[in-house]
Amino acid sequence: MRADVDQMIVDIGRGLRSPTGRDLEEIRWHVSLAGFDPTETYPADRRVVGLRRANGQIIQRGDLIPTDEIHYLRHVEHQQEWPTGTTQAQYERSLANLAARMRVGIVPPFGWHIGIIGRTGDAEGPIGGDWMLVEYRVSSGHWSTGHQRRDGLAFANQRQRKRWLRLPR
Amino acid sequence: MATPSQVNLWNDITLRSTGLLLEDILERAVNWDERPDGERLDMYLEWEALVDRLHGTIEDDQDGQLTSEQRQRLRELARAIVPARKIILRIGLVYPDLAHVLDDVPLTDDERINHEIVSLRHWAMKLRSYSDFWSSPLLKKQERQAFVLEWDNAIDRLIDVEQLASSGQLGPEARADLRQVADDFTALLPTMRRLNLRLPDLDALERARMVEAA
Numbered sequence: 546m547r548a549d550v551d552q553m554i555v556d557i558g559r560g561l562r563s564p565t566g567r568d569l570e571e572i573r574w575h576v577s578l579a580g581f582d583p584t585e586t587y588p589a590d591r592r593v594v595g596l597r598r599a600n601g602q603i604i605q606r607g608d609l610i611p612t613d614e615i616h617y618l619r620h621v622e623h624q625q626e627w628p629t630g631t632t633q634a635q636y637e638r639s640l641a642n643l644a645a646r647m648r649v650g651i652v653p654p655f656g657w658h659i660g661i662i663g664r665t666g667d668a669e670g671p672i673g674g675d676w677m678l679v680e681y682r683v684s685s686g687h688w689s690t691g692h693q694r695r696d697g698l699a700f701a702n703q704r705q706r707k708r709w710l711r712l713p714r
Numbered sequence: 715m716a717t718p719s720q721v722n723l724w725n726d727i728t729l730r731s732t733g734l735l736l737e738d739i740l741e742r743a744v745n746w747d748e749r750p751d752g753e754r755l756d757m758y759l760e761w762e763a764l765v766d767r768l769h770g771t772i773e774d775d776q777d778g779q780l781t782s783e784q785r786q787r788l789r790e791l792a793r794a795i796v797p798a799r800k801i802i803l804r805i806g807l808v809y810p811d812l813a814h815v816l817d818d819v820p821l822t823d824d825e826r827i828n829h830e831i832v833s834l835r836h837w838a839m840k841l842r843s844y845s846d847f848w849s850s851p852l853l854k855k856q857e858r859q860a861f862v863l864e865w866d867n868a869i870d871r872l873i874d875v876e877q878l879a880s881s882g883q884l885g886p887e888a889r890a891d892l893r894q895v896a897d898d899f900t901a902l903l904p905t906m907r908r909l910n911l912r913l914p915d916l917d918a919l920e921r922a923r924m925v926e927a928a
Contacts, residue, residue, distance in 0.1 A: 587756050591734040612756070619760070624727050672723045680759065685752070690759045695724065695770050698847050709846050 550575040551683045554659050557710070564710055569651055576661055576679065577644035580637065581613035582687040593618040599633065613637060616691055625672040626693040639668040640679040640691040650697065650713030657683040662697045662713050669693065676713075721779055728767040729787045733794065735764055739807065740798055746805045758807055765810045769836075772813050789818045796825065811836035824885055830875055831891045837868040838898040845905045862911065869914045872899065876922040889925045896922035 550571050556562040564572070586609040596604050596618050604610065610618070617633040620626045627636055643649060649663035658680055665677045676697030682689040697713060739757060742749060768791075774780055775788055792815045795802075802809050811833045812819075821829070844861060847853040872895070878884055879892055896919055906913050 582752075585752050587753050590738045590760075592731055612752075624731060625723075672720065672727055674724070682755070689755060690763070692763055694763070694766065696766070698843060698852060712846065712850060713852070 547575060547686065551686065554681075554683050555657070558653065558657075558659075569711055572651065572659065573644050573646075573649065573661065576659065576681040576688075577641045579681055579687050580641070581611075581616065582685055583611070583613070585612040585685075585687075586610060587612060587615050589615070590619075592623045596622050612687075620692045621670070624692075625670050627668055627670040627673060629671060631668075631670070636691070639677070640688065643668075643677050644679050644681075648714040649711075651710040653710050658689060659683070662694075664697075664713070665693055718779070721774060722781065722784075724767075725771045725774055725780060725784055728764065728771045729784060729791060732764045732768050733791055735761055736791075736794060736798065739805075740801060743801045743805050754805075761807050765808050768810050772811075772815055776814060788815055792816065792819050796821065796829075799825075799828070823883075824888070827875065827878060827884060827888050828891070830871060831888060831895055834868060834872055834875070834895045835891075835898065837865065838895065838902060841865070841902055841905060841911075845909060848909055866912050869912050872896075872914050872922070873918050876918045876925075879925045880921060884925070892922050892925055896920075896925075 553562065553564075553568060554572060554575075557564050557568075562568075589604045589606060589608045589610050591606075593604050593610065593615060594606055598604060598610075598614065598618075604618070614633060617636045621631050621633075621636050627639070631639075643663050644661045646663055649661050652660035652662065660678055660680045662676055662678050665673055665675055668677060669675070670693075674693035674695040676694045677691070678694060678697075679691045680689050681687070735757075739761060742753075742757065746754065771780070771784075771788060775785060780788065792812050795810065795812065796816075796819055799809055809832055812829060813833060816826070816829055840861075844853065848858070875884075875892060876896075879889060884892065899914060899919060900923060903913065905911075
Protein backbone atom coordinates (compact mmCIF):
# COMPACT_ATOMS: atom_id res chain seq x y z
CA MET A 546 0.00 0.00 0.00
CA ARG A 547 1.18 3.54 -0.76
CA ALA A 548 0.85 4.62 2.87
CA ASP A 549 3.10 1.74 3.96
CA VAL A 550 5.83 2.74 1.54
CA ASP A 551 5.59 6.36 2.62
CA GLN A 552 5.98 5.27 6.23
CA MET A 553 8.95 3.14 5.20
CA ILE A 554 10.61 6.15 3.60
CA VAL A 555 10.08 8.22 6.73
CA ASP A 556 11.42 5.46 8.97
CA ILE A 557 14.53 5.12 6.78
CA GLY A 558 15.05 8.85 6.93
CA ARG A 559 14.81 8.79 10.70
CA GLY A 560 17.28 5.93 10.93
CA LEU A 561 14.66 3.58 12.35
CA ARG A 562 14.97 1.11 9.51
CA SER A 563 17.77 -0.18 7.29
CA PRO A 564 16.30 -0.76 3.83
CA THR A 565 16.50 -4.17 2.22
CA GLY A 566 16.77 -4.69 -1.52
CA ARG A 567 13.05 -5.43 -1.56
CA ASP A 568 12.37 -2.16 0.25
CA LEU A 569 14.34 -0.19 -2.33
CA GLU A 570 12.45 -1.88 -5.15
CA GLU A 571 9.15 -0.93 -3.53
CA ILE A 572 10.35 2.63 -3.15
CA ARG A 573 11.35 2.82 -6.81
CA TRP A 574 7.93 1.63 -7.98
CA HIS A 575 6.17 3.87 -5.49
CA VAL A 576 8.01 6.93 -6.77
CA SER A 577 7.57 5.86 -10.39
CA LEU A 578 3.78 5.82 -10.04
CA ALA A 579 3.48 9.05 -8.04
CA GLY A 580 3.49 11.73 -10.74
CA PHE A 581 3.16 15.46 -10.08
CA ASP A 582 0.27 16.70 -7.95
CA PRO A 583 -2.64 17.36 -10.35
CA THR A 584 -4.20 19.86 -7.93
CA GLU A 585 -1.14 22.03 -7.30
CA THR A 586 -0.37 25.24 -9.19
CA TYR A 587 2.49 27.71 -8.95
CA PRO A 588 2.82 31.30 -10.13
CA ALA A 589 4.73 31.55 -13.40
CA ASP A 590 8.39 32.39 -12.79
CA ARG A 591 10.45 34.46 -15.19
CA ARG A 592 11.86 31.42 -17.00
CA VAL A 593 8.44 30.45 -18.31
CA VAL A 594 6.95 33.90 -18.92
CA GLY A 595 6.46 34.35 -22.65
CA LEU A 596 6.38 30.62 -23.39
CA ARG A 597 3.32 29.16 -25.06
CA ARG A 598 1.18 26.65 -23.20
CA ALA A 599 -0.31 23.58 -24.90
CA ASN A 600 -3.63 25.44 -25.21
CA GLY A 601 -1.89 28.22 -27.16
CA GLN A 602 -1.96 30.76 -24.36
CA ILE A 603 1.16 32.87 -23.85
CA ILE A 604 2.22 32.81 -20.20
CA GLN A 605 2.10 36.12 -18.33
CA ARG A 606 3.59 37.12 -15.00
CA GLY A 607 1.30 35.94 -12.23
CA ASP A 608 -0.41 33.17 -14.21
CA LEU A 609 -0.98 30.07 -12.09
CA ILE A 610 0.42 27.02 -13.86
CA PRO A 611 -0.14 23.37 -12.85
CA THR A 612 2.98 21.87 -11.34
CA ASP A 613 3.44 19.19 -14.00
CA GLU A 614 3.25 21.77 -16.77
CA ILE A 615 5.50 24.34 -15.07
CA HIS A 616 8.27 21.78 -14.55
CA TYR A 617 7.94 20.74 -18.20
CA LEU A 618 8.13 24.34 -19.36
CA ARG A 619 11.16 25.12 -17.21
CA HIS A 620 13.26 22.06 -17.93
CA VAL A 621 12.16 20.98 -21.40
CA GLU A 622 11.09 24.20 -23.13
CA HIS A 623 13.27 26.85 -21.46
CA GLN A 624 16.37 24.92 -20.42
CA GLN A 625 16.19 22.34 -23.27
CA GLU A 626 17.33 19.50 -21.05
CA TRP A 627 15.15 17.01 -22.97
CA PRO A 628 15.23 16.41 -26.76
CA THR A 629 13.57 19.03 -28.93
CA GLY A 630 9.93 18.18 -29.47
CA THR A 631 9.51 16.26 -26.20
CA THR A 632 5.90 16.54 -25.10
CA GLN A 633 4.80 17.00 -21.52
CA ALA A 634 3.53 13.41 -21.44
CA GLN A 635 6.89 12.16 -22.69
CA TYR A 636 8.72 14.25 -20.09
CA GLU A 637 6.63 12.80 -17.28
CA ARG A 638 6.94 9.29 -18.67
CA SER A 639 10.73 9.63 -18.72
CA LEU A 640 10.70 10.51 -15.01
CA ALA A 641 8.46 7.55 -14.21
CA ASN A 642 10.68 5.27 -16.27
CA LEU A 643 13.76 6.59 -14.49
CA ALA A 644 12.40 5.75 -11.06
CA ALA A 645 11.41 2.27 -12.22
CA ARG A 646 14.86 1.40 -13.56
CA MET A 647 17.06 -0.95 -11.64
CA ARG A 648 20.41 0.77 -12.05
CA VAL A 649 19.41 4.04 -10.40
CA GLY A 650 20.85 5.61 -7.30
CA ILE A 651 18.58 6.33 -4.37
CA VAL A 652 19.48 9.28 -2.21
CA PRO A 653 18.42 8.90 1.40
CA PRO A 654 15.39 10.72 2.65
CA PHE A 655 15.94 14.25 3.78
CA GLY A 656 12.97 15.47 5.71
CA TRP A 657 10.05 14.38 3.59
CA HIS A 658 11.97 13.89 0.32
CA ILE A 659 13.68 11.02 -1.40
CA GLY A 660 15.60 11.36 -4.66
CA ILE A 661 16.21 8.89 -7.47
CA ILE A 662 19.06 9.54 -9.89
CA GLY A 663 20.07 7.71 -13.01
CA ARG A 664 21.70 8.09 -16.39
CA THR A 665 19.72 10.26 -18.79
CA GLY A 666 20.37 8.12 -21.85
CA ASP A 667 18.02 8.82 -24.75
CA ALA A 668 16.20 11.49 -22.75
CA GLU A 669 19.18 13.85 -22.95
CA GLY A 670 18.41 16.94 -24.95
CA PRO A 671 20.64 19.40 -26.81
CA ILE A 672 21.52 21.11 -23.55
CA GLY A 673 20.80 18.22 -21.22
CA GLY A 674 22.91 16.49 -18.60
CA ASP A 675 24.26 12.99 -18.20
CA TRP A 676 22.07 12.45 -15.14
CA MET A 677 18.35 12.74 -14.46
CA LEU A 678 16.70 13.25 -11.10
CA VAL A 679 13.17 12.73 -9.88
CA GLU A 680 12.43 13.73 -6.33
CA TYR A 681 9.43 12.51 -4.35
CA ARG A 682 7.78 14.24 -1.44
CA VAL A 683 6.15 11.95 1.13
CA SER A 684 3.87 14.60 2.59
CA SER A 685 2.18 15.22 -0.77
CA GLY A 686 2.58 11.73 -2.23
CA HIS A 687 3.82 13.25 -5.48
CA TRP A 688 6.96 14.32 -7.33
CA SER A 689 8.39 17.65 -6.30
CA THR A 690 10.81 18.03 -9.19
CA GLY A 691 12.30 16.29 -12.24
CA HIS A 692 15.30 17.64 -14.09
CA GLN A 693 18.70 16.78 -15.56
CA ARG A 694 22.13 17.38 -14.09
CA ARG A 695 25.70 17.27 -15.34
CA ASP A 696 26.97 15.82 -12.09
CA GLY A 697 24.78 13.11 -10.56
CA LEU A 698 27.09 12.59 -7.61
CA ALA A 699 26.88 16.18 -6.43
CA PHE A 700 23.16 15.91 -5.71
CA ALA A 701 23.86 14.47 -2.30
CA ASN A 702 26.25 17.33 -1.48
CA GLN A 703 23.55 19.59 -0.20
CA ARG A 704 21.05 19.25 2.58
CA GLN A 705 23.49 17.41 4.84
CA ARG A 706 22.30 14.09 3.53
CA LYS A 707 23.29 10.79 5.01
CA ARG A 708 24.90 8.11 2.87
CA TRP A 709 23.25 6.93 -0.33
CA LEU A 710 20.79 4.07 0.07
CA ARG A 711 22.02 2.76 -3.25
CA LEU A 712 24.61 4.15 -5.62
CA PRO A 713 23.75 4.60 -9.31
CA ARG A 714 25.43 2.34 -11.84
CA MET B 715 30.63 13.11 -22.44
CA ALA B 716 29.58 16.68 -23.24
CA THR B 717 31.14 18.38 -26.25
CA PRO B 718 32.64 21.87 -25.84
CA SER B 719 29.64 23.40 -27.59
CA GLN B 720 27.25 21.57 -25.26
CA VAL B 721 29.23 22.82 -22.26
CA ASN B 722 29.01 26.30 -23.72
CA LEU B 723 25.23 26.11 -24.13
CA TRP B 724 24.77 24.52 -20.68
CA ASN B 725 26.64 27.39 -19.09
CA ASP B 726 24.70 29.95 -21.12
CA ILE B 727 21.42 28.52 -19.86
CA THR B 728 22.75 28.25 -16.32
CA LEU B 729 23.76 31.88 -16.17
CA ARG B 730 20.48 33.09 -17.67
CA SER B 731 18.22 30.86 -15.58
CA THR B 732 20.04 31.61 -12.33
CA GLY B 733 19.76 35.33 -12.91
CA LEU B 734 16.06 35.05 -13.72
CA LEU B 735 15.28 32.88 -10.71
CA LEU B 736 17.27 35.18 -8.43
CA GLU B 737 14.99 38.02 -9.50
CA ASP B 738 11.93 35.87 -8.78
CA ILE B 739 13.27 34.94 -5.36
CA LEU B 740 14.06 38.52 -4.36
CA GLU B 741 10.59 39.57 -5.47
CA ARG B 742 8.85 36.81 -3.50
CA ALA B 743 11.10 37.18 -0.44
CA VAL B 744 9.14 40.28 0.54
CA ASN B 745 6.19 38.16 1.68
CA TRP B 746 7.85 34.76 1.74
CA ASP B 747 6.19 33.49 4.90
CA GLU B 748 2.74 34.25 3.50
CA ARG B 749 3.30 32.18 0.37
CA PRO B 750 1.94 28.61 0.13
CA ASP B 751 4.20 25.87 1.41
CA GLY B 752 4.24 24.15 -1.99
CA GLU B 753 5.38 27.29 -3.77
CA ARG B 754 8.19 27.91 -1.27
CA LEU B 755 9.36 24.33 -1.61
CA ASP B 756 9.25 24.62 -5.38
CA MET B 757 11.43 27.75 -5.26
CA TYR B 758 13.82 26.00 -2.88
CA LEU B 759 14.26 23.00 -5.16
CA GLU B 760 14.59 25.00 -8.36
CA TRP B 761 17.13 27.36 -6.78
CA GLU B 762 19.05 24.41 -5.34
CA ALA B 763 19.23 22.82 -8.80
CA LEU B 764 20.47 26.05 -10.37
CA VAL B 765 23.03 26.61 -7.59
CA ASP B 766 24.36 23.17 -8.38
CA ARG B 767 24.59 24.10 -12.06
CA LEU B 768 26.26 27.37 -11.09
CA HIS B 769 28.94 25.47 -9.15
CA GLY B 770 29.67 23.57 -12.36
CA THR B 771 29.90 26.82 -14.30
CA ILE B 772 32.31 28.21 -11.72
CA GLU B 773 34.47 25.09 -12.11
CA ASP B 774 34.38 25.52 -15.88
CA ASP B 775 35.47 29.13 -15.38
CA GLN B 776 38.41 27.95 -13.28
CA ASP B 777 39.30 25.48 -16.06
CA GLY B 778 39.17 28.21 -18.70
CA GLN B 779 36.16 26.77 -20.49
CA LEU B 780 33.94 29.86 -20.42
CA THR B 781 33.86 32.41 -23.20
CA SER B 782 34.91 35.94 -22.29
CA GLU B 783 31.25 36.99 -22.42
CA GLN B 784 30.27 34.17 -20.06
CA ARG B 785 33.09 35.10 -17.68
CA GLN B 786 31.72 38.62 -17.51
CA ARG B 787 28.14 37.41 -17.03
CA LEU B 788 29.27 35.09 -14.25
CA ARG B 789 30.90 37.95 -12.39
CA GLU B 790 27.86 40.17 -12.89
CA LEU B 791 25.71 37.37 -11.48
CA ALA B 792 28.05 37.02 -8.48
CA ARG B 793 27.76 40.77 -7.90
CA ALA B 794 23.97 40.34 -7.82
CA ILE B 795 24.06 37.29 -5.52
CA VAL B 796 26.41 38.75 -2.87
CA PRO B 797 24.11 41.56 -1.70
CA ALA B 798 21.21 39.07 -1.72
CA ARG B 799 22.99 36.73 0.67
CA LYS B 800 21.11 37.68 3.81
CA ILE B 801 17.76 37.44 2.06
CA ILE B 802 18.59 34.07 0.53
CA LEU B 803 19.66 32.67 3.89
CA ARG B 804 16.75 34.27 5.76
CA ILE B 805 14.21 32.47 3.60
CA GLY B 806 16.09 29.20 3.98
CA LEU B 807 17.51 28.73 0.49
CA VAL B 808 20.98 27.41 -0.25
CA TYR B 809 23.74 29.94 -0.85
CA PRO B 810 26.29 29.14 -3.56
CA ASP B 811 30.04 28.81 -3.08
CA LEU B 812 31.19 31.58 -5.42
CA ALA B 813 34.84 30.56 -4.90
CA HIS B 814 37.45 32.38 -7.04
CA VAL B 815 34.78 34.46 -8.80
CA LEU B 816 34.71 36.64 -5.70
CA ASP B 817 38.26 37.76 -6.47
CA ASP B 818 36.65 40.10 -9.00
CA VAL B 819 33.81 41.23 -6.73
CA PRO B 820 34.28 44.11 -4.28
CA LEU B 821 33.60 42.78 -0.78
CA THR B 822 33.91 44.13 2.72
CA ASP B 823 36.16 42.16 5.06
CA ASP B 824 33.11 40.71 6.81
CA GLU B 825 31.54 39.66 3.50
CA ARG B 826 34.77 38.00 2.42
CA ILE B 827 34.97 36.02 5.67
CA ASN B 828 31.29 35.02 5.42
CA HIS B 829 31.86 33.74 1.90
CA GLU B 830 34.98 31.90 2.99
CA ILE B 831 32.94 30.06 5.59
CA VAL B 832 30.24 29.25 3.00
CA SER B 833 32.95 27.72 0.86
CA LEU B 834 34.27 25.63 3.73
CA ARG B 835 30.80 24.30 4.46
CA HIS B 836 30.45 23.42 0.79
CA TRP B 837 33.73 21.45 0.92
CA ALA B 838 32.63 19.54 3.99
CA MET B 839 29.44 18.50 2.23
CA LYS B 840 31.38 17.62 -0.91
CA LEU B 841 33.68 15.31 1.06
CA ARG B 842 30.70 13.67 2.72
CA SER B 843 29.17 13.03 -0.69
CA TYR B 844 32.34 11.97 -2.52
CA SER B 845 33.34 9.54 0.20
CA ASP B 846 30.51 7.27 -0.97
CA PHE B 847 31.99 7.19 -4.47
CA TRP B 848 35.68 7.30 -3.66
CA SER B 849 36.39 3.80 -4.92
CA SER B 850 33.62 3.74 -7.52
CA PRO B 851 34.31 3.96 -11.28
CA LEU B 852 31.75 6.77 -11.29
CA LEU B 853 34.44 9.03 -9.79
CA LYS B 854 37.15 9.47 -12.39
CA LYS B 855 40.80 9.35 -11.34
CA GLN B 856 41.33 12.95 -12.48
CA GLU B 857 38.35 14.08 -10.39
CA ARG B 858 39.74 12.28 -7.36
CA GLN B 859 43.16 13.83 -7.84
CA ALA B 860 41.67 17.28 -8.35
CA PHE B 861 39.59 16.87 -5.21
CA VAL B 862 42.67 15.99 -3.13
CA LEU B 863 44.45 19.16 -4.27
CA GLU B 864 41.39 21.33 -3.65
CA TRP B 865 40.94 19.70 -0.26
CA ASP B 866 44.43 20.80 0.78
CA ASN B 867 43.45 24.32 -0.19
CA ALA B 868 40.24 24.09 1.88
CA ILE B 869 42.22 22.95 4.95
CA ASP B 870 44.56 25.93 4.61
CA ARG B 871 41.59 28.28 4.38
CA LEU B 872 39.96 26.74 7.45
CA ILE B 873 43.10 27.48 9.45
CA ASP B 874 43.21 31.05 8.09
CA VAL B 875 39.65 31.68 9.24
CA GLU B 876 40.40 30.17 12.68
CA GLN B 877 43.33 32.56 13.02
CA LEU B 878 41.05 35.48 12.21
CA ALA B 879 38.70 34.23 14.92
CA SER B 880 41.55 33.91 17.41
CA SER B 881 42.59 37.50 16.73
CA GLY B 882 39.02 38.72 17.34
CA GLN B 883 38.30 39.71 13.76
CA LEU B 884 35.09 37.68 13.35
CA GLY B 885 31.64 39.04 14.12
CA PRO B 886 29.05 37.01 16.05
CA GLU B 887 27.39 35.54 12.92
CA ALA B 888 30.73 34.46 11.46
CA ARG B 889 31.82 32.92 14.78
CA ALA B 890 28.60 30.88 14.94
CA ASP B 891 29.09 29.74 11.35
CA LEU B 892 32.73 28.86 12.02
CA ARG B 893 31.75 26.72 15.02
CA GLN B 894 29.31 24.82 12.82
CA VAL B 895 31.89 24.32 10.07
CA ALA B 896 34.41 23.14 12.65
CA ASP B 897 31.87 20.63 13.95
CA ASP B 898 31.34 19.41 10.37
CA PHE B 899 35.08 18.98 9.81
CA THR B 900 35.50 17.23 13.16
CA ALA B 901 32.78 14.74 12.27
CA LEU B 902 34.59 14.11 8.98
CA LEU B 903 37.99 13.35 10.53
CA PRO B 904 37.44 9.56 10.27
CA THR B 905 36.54 10.01 6.59
CA MET B 906 39.64 12.11 5.97
CA ARG B 907 41.79 9.41 7.58
CA ARG B 908 40.07 6.64 5.63
CA LEU B 909 40.66 8.44 2.33
CA ASN B 910 44.21 9.50 3.27
CA LEU B 911 43.29 13.15 2.94
CA ARG B 912 45.22 15.87 4.72
CA LEU B 913 43.89 16.55 8.23
CA PRO B 914 43.50 20.06 9.61
CA ASP B 915 45.63 21.12 12.56
CA LEU B 916 43.62 19.44 15.31
CA ASP B 917 44.37 22.12 17.92
CA ALA B 918 43.21 24.83 15.53
CA LEU B 919 40.12 22.79 14.69
CA GLU B 920 39.28 22.44 18.38
CA ARG B 921 39.76 26.19 18.91
CA ALA B 922 37.39 26.84 16.00
CA ARG B 923 34.80 24.58 17.61
CA MET B 924 35.10 26.50 20.85
CA VAL B 925 35.29 30.03 19.43
CA GLU B 926 33.43 32.36 21.73
CA ALA B 927 29.75 32.89 21.09
CA ALA B 928 29.90 36.55 22.11
